Structures are given as structure tokens and as C-alpha cells.
Amino acid sequence: MYVVLDFETTGLDYKSEQIIEIGAVKLDQWFQEIGTFHTMVALSEHRSLPEKITELTGITELALMEGMNEVVALNMLKDFIGNDIVVAQFASFDLGFLSKVTEPELFICTRSMSQLLNPGEPASLKDLVARYDVELSGHHRSMNDVKATIEVFKAMKLRADVAMLPYTNLLFSSEERPLKFIPVNAVVANLEGYIESQKAKESESDAAEEESKEEQ
Amino acid sequence: MYVVLDFETTGLDYKSEQIIEIGAVKLDQWFQEIGTFHTMVALSEHRSLPEKITELTGITELALMEGMNEVVALNMLKDFIGNDIVVAQFASFDLGFLSKVTEPELFICTRSMSQLLNPGEPASLKDLVARYDVELSGHHRSMNDVKATIEVFKAMKLRADVAMLPYTNLLFSSEERPLKFIPVNAVVANLEGYIESQKAKESESDAAEEESKEEQ
Numbered sequence: 480m481y482v483v484l485d486f487e488t489t490g491l492d493y494k495s496e497q498i499i500e501i502g503a504v505k506l507d508q509w510f511q512e513i514g515t516f517h518t519m520v521a522l523s524e525h526r527s528l529p530e531k532i533t534e535l536t537g538i539t540e541l542a543l544m545e546g547m548n549e550v551v552a553l554n555m556l557k558d559f560i561g562n563d564i565v566v567a568q569f570a571s572f573d574l575g576f577l578s579k580v581t582e583p584e585l586f587i588c589t590r591s592m593s594q595l596l597n598p599g600e601p602a603s604l605k606d607l608v609a610r611y612d613v614e615l616s617g618h619h620r621s622m623n624d625v626k627a628t629i630e631v632f633k634a635m636k637l638r639a640d641v642a643m644l645p646y647t648n649l650l651f652s653s654e655e656r657p658l659k660f661i662p663v664n665a666v667v668a669n670l671e672g673y674i675e676s677q678k679a680k681e682s683e684s685d686a687a688e689e690e691s692k693e694e695q
Numbered sequence: 696m697y698v699v700l701d702f703e704t705t706g707l708d709y710k711s712e713q714i715i716e717i718g719a720v721k722l723d724q725w726f727q728e729i730g731t732f733h734t735m736v737a738l739s740e741h742r743s744l745p746e747k748i749t750e751l752t753g754i755t756e757l758a759l760m761e762g763m764n765e766v767v768a769l770n771m772l773k774d775f776i777g778n779d780i781v782v783a784q785f786a787s788f789d790l791g792f793l794s795k796v797t798e799p800e801l802f803i804c805t806r807s808m809s810q811l812l813n814p815g816e817p818a819s820l821k822d823l824v825a826r827y828d829v830e831l832s833g834h835h836r837s838m839n840d841v842k843a844t845i846e847v848f849k850a851m852k853l854r855a856d857v858a859m860l861p862y863t864n865l866l867f868s869s870e871e872r873p874l875k876f877i878p879v880n881a882v883v884a885n886l887e888g889y890i891e892s893q894k895a896k897e898s899e900s901d902a903a904e905e906e907s908k909e910e911q
Contacts, residue, residue, distance in 0.1 A: 480761060505734065507761040514734035514763065518721065518775075545696055545723040547730065547777070555774045558767050559734075 481506045481587075482559060483566040483632065485624040486573050487536050489522075489529060493575030493660055497523055497549055499538055501556055502621025505563065510633060516559045517622050519546035536619045553580040564647070568604045568628045571650055575660030582663045589628055591651045591668075592635045595644050598674045607631040697722045697803075698775060699782040699848065701840040702789050703752050705738075705745060709791030709876055713739055713765055715754055717772055718837025721779065726849060732775045733838050735762035752835045769796040780863070784820045784844045787866055791876030798879045805844055807867045807884075808851045811860050814890045823847040 484503040490496035498520045505514035521543050522528060528540045547555075557580050567573040570588035577583075593602035593610075600606070608615040608627050611634040615627040639646050645666075652658045653670035661667060700719040706712035714736045721730035737759050738744060744756045763771075773796050783789040786804035793799075809818035809826075816822070824831040824843050827850040831843040855862050861882075868874045869886035877883060 505763075511758070513758070513761055516732050516734075516771075518730035518732075542727070542729070545729055547721075547775075551774050551777070555732075555771045558771045559763075561763070561767070 480508045480563060481510075481566050481632075482563045483625050483629050484556070484560075484573060484577075485567060485621040485628065486576050487532075487538060487619065487621050488576060489526065489532060491572070491659070493572075493578070496576075497526065498552070498576050499528065499532070499543055499546070500536070500621045501552055502623075502625040503556060503559060504622075504625050504629060505559065506629065510629075514559065515622075516556060518552050518555075519543050520549050520552050521546040523549065537617075538620075550580065553577065557581040566628065566632055568607075568624065568631075571658045571660050571662070571665075574662040578660065578662070584664060585647055586662060586665075587632070587646055587648075588650055589632050589635065591649050592632070592639060592646045594651045594670055594673070595646055595649065596635055596638055596642070598670075598677045604628065604631070607635075611635075696724045696779060697726075697782050697848075698779045699841050699845050700772070700776075700789060700793075701783060701837040701844065702792050703748075703754060703835065703837050704792060705742065705748060707788070707875070709788075709794065712792075713742065714769070714792050715744065715748070715759055715762070716752070716837045717768055718839075718841040719772060719775060720838075720841050720845060721775065722845065726845075730775065731838075732772060734768050734771075735759050736765050736768050737762035739765065753833075754836075766796065769793065773797040782844065782848055784823075784840065784847075787874045787876050787878070787881075790878045794876065794878070800880060801863055802878060802881075803848070803862055803864075804866050805848050805851065807865050808848070808855060808862045810867045810886055810889070811862055811865065812851055812854055812858070814886075814893045820844065820847070823851075827851075 482503050482505050486498045487500035488496050488498050501518050503516045504512055507513050519542055533539055560583060565583040565586040569590045570586050574586060590602045593607055604624060604627060608631060611631050613627050613630040617623040648664050648666050650658060650665050650667050651670040652667050698719050698721050702714045703716035704712050704714050717734050719732045720728055723729050735758055749755055776799060781799040781802040785806045786802050790802060806818045809823055820840060820843060824847060827847050829843050829846040833839040864880050864882050866874060866881050866883050867886040868883050
């Protein structure tokens with residue numbers, strides 16, 4: 480049903496950087512964990528690991544020495560995903576790296592889901608775990624981030640389904656953080672525009688409420 | 696370096712049965728965990744799960760419903776293994792099922808390793824975790840068994856390396872439990888014969904000790 484995934488990488492740009500760690504969990508329709516795939520990915524020849532990545536993740540070059548080849552690991556991940564819906568925090572990032580081997584038909588970006596539910600509110604994984612009271616220890620290690628993403632995804636899915644908000648394949652783009660990669664089938668929405676429209680709706684409904692109060 | 700793996704299956708015979716759960720952990724040369732792969736495997740059409748397997752493992756047909764296709768999962772495992780040495784408790788069993796897609800060049804059977812170190816002693820995973828004081832909760836679920844196998848493997852490898860015993864690709868066959876599958880490159884030894892030879896060696900060295908005592 481779903482594969483929730485997270486990559487650690489040597490840097491932000493999927494065109495020039497590479498994956499160093501893959502974490503992925505497969506969930507069935509009842510959110511039961513029915514599979515996991517985790518691997519360290521070896522640095523390709525002549526590439527070194529930027530110090531700031533070691534600082535951020537705790538991952539060292541030594542830990543990658545016997546890691547899998549990136550393309551072999553990504554092809555395993557492709558098979559693991561099959562026809563499932565890919566779920567990721569800031570999916571544009573991970574789907575960019577994944578696009579070296581495949582592009583899923585369906586995906587859900589938990590960052591965009593948060594922006595849909597709470598327009599204008601901060602929407603990083605750190606913000607989401609705080610909002611939904613989810614534990615996240617060892618942030619920026621792929622399996623830890625995947626486990627936290629699963630929990631915030633479950634919390635937001637309940638809310639979004641009740642409100643009938645359309646989150647599948649949705650990506651918000653903002654002037655502050657434009658999308659480096661736009662996946663096939665993505666529905667790209669402008670975040671600033673959405674926030675404006677929501678504000679307008681709110682003040683409309685506030686006005687209507689005021690009016691109905693006056694009428695009572 | 697190593698991929699330690701364990702399968703749960705619908706039955707004992709790799710020719711007529713299928714895998715229902717795969718657990719595998721990749722270790723580097725320092726025994727650091729650098730990858731994991733776990734998946735439930737869907738039952739092939741018209742196959743049902745024997746009740747005794749549910750009793751043994753706790754795995755139900757419902758839990759397999761969205762599992763991976765067996766061949767897709769086995770091919771993922773093949774990529775995961777790469778050129779690593781496959782380690783398994785009673786490797787003949789797991790390598791039989793794995794032979795649907797691949798046969799590793801190098802493997803280590805922890806059951807045979809135990810028989811090599813302690814000829815005549817019981818050598819099931821339950822016996823080994825008791826001998827080496829390893830925790831095994833939830834026996835007969837693949838990831839639990841893999842984790843226990845890693846620990847007993849580490850304990851036995853130390854001992855076998857010190858004693859310079861050759862355990863790579865070694866399989867003991869016994870009249871009581873003949874091998875259903877003999878992997879390519881396997882060195883098959885007769886357990887009863889080995890026990891006899893070890894006893895003979897022991898009594899020889901006992902006799903030599905007696906003699907040397909008498910001489911003193």
C-alpha cells in the first residue's frame with residue numbers, strides 16, 4: 480500500500496550529489512509494517528563525504544566503506560516499492576534522487592500535507608513531530624526519520640481524509656523554497672497563493688459568522 | 696562482508712513449499728550492521744497457510760495479503776547479498792529456497808559450525824542461544840532469528856578461528872537429519888564419522904597424557 484522512505488545524501492542537489500543511506504518501510508492498508516529495507520550506500524569513486532554531512536548525520540566515510548552500490552540499492556528499492564504509494568517528508572527531494580531509477584505513479588509529501596492542513600505554519604519534520612507529539616530520536620538517520628514520518632503521516636491522513644483535502648501527488652512550491660525536482664504526475668500548487676486564499680476564506684466565514692450572530 | 700538471513704516458509708521442502716517471510720542483515724568486516732531487509736511474502740495463488748505454521752510462527756494469512764511476490768523479494772535479496780558470505784542457521788534449508796534465484800559462492804552454516812566446535816552436542820538455534828547466553832525472543836520470526844544467529848555466529852567464529860577450524864561452506868550431514876539440499880561449493884562432511892574421529896583423537900590424547908604423567 481505505502482512505502483515510507485528517507486534518504487541521507489552527500490548534498491541537496493540530486494543531479495550532482497549521491498545517496499549515502501536509504502531507509503524504507505512498507506505498510507499495508509491497516510498501517511501494519513510488512514517490510515523494511517535499510518542500507519548504507521558506498522561513496523562512488525573519487526567522491527568524499529562533506530564534513531557538514533558527518534556533523535548533521537553522524538555518518539562517517541568508514542561506515543560507508545562496505546555499503547551497497549547506489550544504483551544496485553536504488554533498484555532494490557524500486558522492487559521494494561512495486562506499485563505502492565511512496566510517502567516522504569519533502570518528497571521532491573527524495574523523489575529527485577529516486578528518479579535515477581524510477582518515478583512512482585503515486586506519492587504523498589508529508590510536508591505538503593502539513594501545509595495543506597495548516598497553511599502558513601512551519602512544516603519541517605521537527606515541527607510535525609512536535610505538533611503531533613511523536614518521538615524522533617536521532618534525526619537525520621534515515622530509519623529514524625522514516626519512523627517519525629510514518630507517525631505524522633498517520634496523524635495527518637486522519638485529519639486530511641475527514642476534511643476531504645486532496646493530498647495525493649500534491650507538492651507545494653514556495654518562493655522561499657522552490658522545488659528542485661518536480662515528479663511525474665505531481666500537482667504543484669503555489670504555497671503563498673494557497674495561504675492567501677485560505678485567509679480570504681477565513682475572513683469570509685468570520686464575516687458570515689458575525690452576520691449570523693447579528694441576525695440572531 | 697556477511698549477510699545473515701532466515702526464511703519462514705509454508706513447509707520444509709524447498710521444492711514444493713514457498714517462503715512467507717524473509718529476514719536479512721548485512722554486516723561489514725567489523726560486524727557493524729550496514730543494511731537490513733525484511734519482508735512478508737504473499738502466498739502464491741491457490742496456496743493456503745498450514746495451521747501448524749501459524750502456530751509455530753504466529754504469522755497469519757492476513758499478514759501476508761500485501762506481502763511481496765516471492766520471486767521479486769528473492770531477487771531483491773540476491774541484490775542485497777551481492778558477493779557477501781551468506782550466514783544461516785541450518786543453511787541447507789535456507790539456501791534451498793534461495794536457489795530459486797541464486798546460489799552464493801560462499802556460505803557459513805552456524806549449525807554445522809556448532810557441530811564442528813562441539814561434536815555430538817545439540818546444535819539447534821535454541822541450543823546455541825542457551826550455550827552462548829544470547830537473547831532470543833519471538834523465535835520463528837525471521838528478524839528475531841537473524842539477530843540471534845548473528846550473536847551465536849560471532850561467538851562461534853572467535854572460537855573456530857582460534858582453533859583454526861575450517862567452517863566456510865561446511866555442511867554436516869547426519870543419518871538422523873540428511874540434507875535436502877546441497878549447495879554448490881558445499882563441503883559435506885559426515886557428522887557421525889566426525890564425532891567418531893574426534894572421540895578417537897580425544898582418547899589418544901588422553902592416553903598420551905596418562906603416559907606423560909607416568910613418565911614424570
